[in-house]
Amino acid sequence: QKEVEQDPGPLSVPEGAIVSLNCTYSNSAFQYFMWYRQYSRKGPELLMYTYSSGNKEDGRFTAQVDKSSKYISLFIRDSQPSDSATYLCAMSLNTGNQFYFGTGTSLTVIP
């Protein structure tokens, strides 16, 4: 069983839709949860960073962590064509430790 599972998609939505991206994990010791956005041929860009359970909102992005279910989500409201990218979830035991990545979900927002 992989440490982190993420549906690779691809996911296509119309502009303005709400997008829901999810990851599940097996290691209950993970405490830090990140979402990265990666455009083609570019490095990952940090979108959201959450410690432990709960919600965090930043503009159109909301990250949720449910440690009891070992499930994390990223919601994108009012999706834009510029949101088209691959979204990677990552998690770690501590901030300076190894990250465990999901496989990434490819998202296309259609104008």
Place this chain on the structure above:
Amino acid sequence: GAVVSQHPSRVICKSGTSVKIECRSLDFQATTMFWYRQFPKKSLMLMATSNEGSKATYEQGVEKDKFLINHASLTLSTLTVTSAHPEDSSFYICSAYGRGTDTQYFGPGTRLTVL
């Protein structure tokens, strides 16, 4: 957020030559740097972790004599691909973590093509 740069962004080399990739933290001191490899449409695969002033720790299956990592200062780590072969062609990405950062920050990546 913190800024990490990589150089070069793209490199093409002949089989058998060595290639050096630099990773720099521009506005913080990186006590730990990570090197990843990414194949097309795949996730990042951790190759090694390097702490400033120490030998790098390599992941299982990664040849340390082929992928030489040096982390001689708090702002610079280098990855040297020695005797490169076409199968080493890939996208190499570094990340850095250190004083004043709350998580790892990634560089823009280096695309290596070995002919």
